[in-house]
Amino acid sequence: MFNQNHSHLAARREQISRIVVTAQQMRNIEERIFTKGMPVAALMEKVAGLITRRIIELYPLSQVSRIGILVGPGHNGGDALVVARELHFQGYQVAVCSPFSKLKDLTSQHAQYVKILEIPVHESLEPLAECDLFIDGLFGFGLERSLSSPVDQIVNQLNEWSQPVVSIDLPSGLHTDTGEALGTAVQATHTFCLGLWKLGLLQDQALDYVGAAELIDFDLPLTDIQAILEAPKIQRITPQSAIATLPLKRSPVTHKYKQGHLLLICGSRRYTGVAILTGLGARASGVGMLSIAVPESIKPLLSAQLPEALIIGCPETESGAIAQLQLPEKTDLSSFDAIACGPGLTVDAKPILQEVLDSDRPLVLDADGLNILAQMGTTQTLQHRQASTVLTPHAGEFKRLFPDTVDPTKDRIAAVRAATEQSGAVVLLKGARTAIAQADCVWVNPESTPALARGGSGDVLTGLLGGLIAQATSKDIPLVEIVASAAWWHSQAGILAADERTEMGVDAFTLTKYLMFVVSRFS
Numbered sequence: 004m005f006n007q008n009h010s011h012l013a014a015r016r017e018q019i020s021r022i023v024v025t026a027q028q029m030r031n032i033e034e035r036i037f038t039k040g041m042p043v044a045a046l047m048e049k050v051a052g053l054i055t056r057r058i059i060e061l062y063p064l065s066q067v068s069r070i071g072i073l074v075g076p077g078h079n080g081g082d083a084l085v086v087a088r089e090l091h092f093q094g095y096q097v098a099v100c101s102p103f104s105k106l107k108d109l110t111s112q113h114a115q116y117v118k119i120l121e122i123p124v125h126e127s128l129e130p131l132a133e134c135d136l137f138i139d140g141l142f143g144f145g146l147e148r149s150l151s152s153p154v155d156q157i158v159n160q161l162n163e164w165s166q167p168v169v170s171i172d173l174p175s176g177l178h179t180d181t182g183e184a185l186g187t188a189v190q191a192t193h194t195f196c197l198g199l200w201k202l203g204l205l206q207d208q209a210l211d212y213v214g215a216a217e218l219i220d221f222d223l224p225l226t227d228i229q230a231i232l233e234a235p236k237i238q239r240i241t242p243q244s245a246i247a248t249l250p251l252k253r254s255p256v257t258h259k260y261k262q263g264h265l266l267l268i269c270g271s272r273r274y275t276g277v278a279i280l281t282g283l284g285a286r287a288s289g290v291g292m293l294s295i296a297v298p299e300s301i302k303p304l305l306s307a308q309l310p311e312a313l314i315i316g317c318p319e320t321e322s323g324a325i326a327q328l329q330l331p332e333k334t335d336l337s338s339f340d341a342i343a344c345g346p347g348l349t350v351d352a353k354p355i356l357q358e359v360l361d362s363d364r365p366l367v368l369d370a371d372g373l374n375i376l377a378q379m380g381t382t383q384t385l386q387h388r389q390a391s392t393v394l395t396p397h398a399g400e401f402k403r404l405f406p407d408t409v410d411p412t413k414d415r416i417a418a419v420r421a422a423t424e425q426s427g428a429v430v431l432l433k434g435a436r437t438a439i440a441q442a443d444c445v446w447v448n449p450e451s452t453p454a455l456a457r458g459g460s461g462d463v464l465t466g467l468l469g470g471l472i473a474q475a476t477s478k479d480i481p482l483v484e485i486v487a488s489a490a491w492w493h494s495q496a497g498i499l500a501a502d503e504r505t506e507m508g509v510d511a512f513t514l515t516k517y518l519m520f521v522v523s524r525f526s
């Protein structure tokens with residue numbers, strides 16, 4: 004009985020941790036449980052109790068004694084006032100900054116009561132300058148317009164000070180869905196996201212504000228959540244979701260041709276190292292057979308670095324790019340389980356792109372593969388390919404490929420959704436929070452490291468991804484999930500490497516060495 008409950012709770016925790024909601028969805032979910040009878044005030048007490056407990060864990064009275072609480076006009080402010088009251092009872096010296104004259108009813112009641120408890124309440128921030136810690140309860144998912152005076156000045160003043168700040172639900176000032184700072188926003192040390200992950204916290208533009216983000220689960224029933232959430236389904240990649248699609252277990256009687264055969268088409272005389280890095284990424288995927296097509300003149304270099312791979316030397320242009328694919332006898336593109344094409348090709352390798360597009364194999368296009376595709380202007384014809392296509396642009400490549408859609412620097416999730424709809428491809432938009440979309444399904448990689456912002460790390464991802472797709476052809480795993488797993492694996496290797504070597508120590512070659520440690524750590 005105990006075990007059953009335990010596993011039930013673990014399964015719930017996993018499901019909750021994958022869900023991502025917009026402000027409107029969160030409002031609808033809360034509305035649903037309030038309609039069913041959960042009192043608003045009771046929920047606020049519960050949530051604020053959980054927040055208080057976590058603050059005490061992170062900032063015990065032995066280390067922090069004076070806490071400043073910023074209170075807004077809505078229920079985010081209400082949460083903050085209950086936290087103020089509870090911290091006061093726990094022995095902290097609490098002071099409140101409440102710059103609004105009109106508060107929602109419940110928030111107003113809590114404001115009256117903290118005054119009765121003789122907790123000092125000020126309209127300005129200055130009297131709180133000596134606090135050791137701040138709790139930001141100005142705005143949560145109810146914020147819909149830019150911050151104006153005086154609250155924008157309060158936020159700017161807070162950001163200039165050096166004390167830690169815990170934001171309740173979202174750093175105040177951030178748009179709940181796009182993560183954009185509306186005028187200005189609190190730069191938090193910690194963000195305690197309440198109930199379900201808000202989409203804005205997973206957008207790159209929010210990351211300077213969010214700090215260390217964690218979810219405070221307050222037991223929203225899964226049935227009520229599922230009743231509200233419809234397509235598009237936006238999910239956070241978790242270790243469990245990523246590991247589930249990796250080819251970890253092999254049949255004892257398998258052989259190399261059953262473990263996938265990947266063809267990489269990459270490199271040029273100018274970009275030799277890129278081809279090596281892509282090959283090393285593929286090697287780490289565990290793929291059974293690896294063939295790498297490169298210009299003839301760099302074949303010896305590739306052979307020296309990747310002795311297990313079949314290196315195919317191809318005729319080259321004067322500039323040292325692949326002029327045409329010259330596969331070994333009795334081999335054509337359909338001999339492979341997957342093809343990954345693009346890193347280091349240069350746009351002089353244009354003729355080979357049409358060839359791979361015409362093939363009936365799953366295809367990953369990256370870097371110059373994407374640049375050539377953008378020049379051809381044929382993104383929409385990918386729908387008619389006989390097999391799936393995965394595009395892995397960074398924001399610059401994305402804008403060249405999809406010039407007339409959502410700006411990926413403004414709303415990455417909306418951008419990948421528009422791109423997959425236009426092209427029919429699986430689209431992986433690289434960045435600090437890589438987003439992957441296919442049809443109605445969107446995955447976001449919630450954890451990474453800026454250590455990866457370094458030439459060559461994307462090439463490693465292309466090889467790794469190609470190798471995983473080649474191994475999955477006989478399995479019934481949605482392609483978008485394999486792509487999401489590759490993004491997760493790649494980032495986790497970066498995190499692990501940065502932990503050991505600092506963020507400066509993760510060159511792309513080093514990154515390839517850490518890939519296998521990720522899998523052994525999590526599986």
Ligand SMILES: NC(=O)C1=CN([C@@H]2O[C@H](COP(=O)(O)OP(=O)(O)OC[C@H]3O[C@@H](n4cnc5c(N)ncnc54)[C@H](OP(=O)(O)O)[C@@H]3O)[C@@H](O)[C@H]2O)[C@@H](O)CC1
Pocket residue numbers: 033043044046047050075076077078079080082107141142143144145146147148149150151171172173197
């Ligand atoms: N419901 C619950 O019980 C639970 C809710 N929870 C908590 O409630 C939070 C959501 O509460 P909320 O909906 O009251 O919105 P919130 O983010 O506090 O602020 C909106 C207020 O600000 C105002 N306003 C907006 N923009 C403004 C601006 N630029 N400048 C000035 N004012 C502006 C706007 O009023 P308006 O002026 O538009 O009439 C409104 O009054 C959520 O994030 C979580 O913390 C959790 O505890 C779970 C249980």
Ligand SMILES: Nc1ncnc2c1ncn2[C@@H]1O[C@H](COP(=O)(O)OP(=O)(O)O)[C@@H](O)[C@H]1O
Pocket residue numbers: 370397433434435436437451452453454455456457458459460461462463464493
């Ligand atoms: N700030 C960052 N935080 C986390 N990951 C990042 C960051 N910047 C870049 N990355 C990751 O690093 C990789 C860079 O790929 P890309 O831009 O194609 O570079 P290259 O072509 O030089 O290999 C991508 O996987 C991207 O998601």
Ligand SMILES: [K+]
Pocket residue numbers: 079139140141142143170171172173174175
């Ligand atoms: K807040």
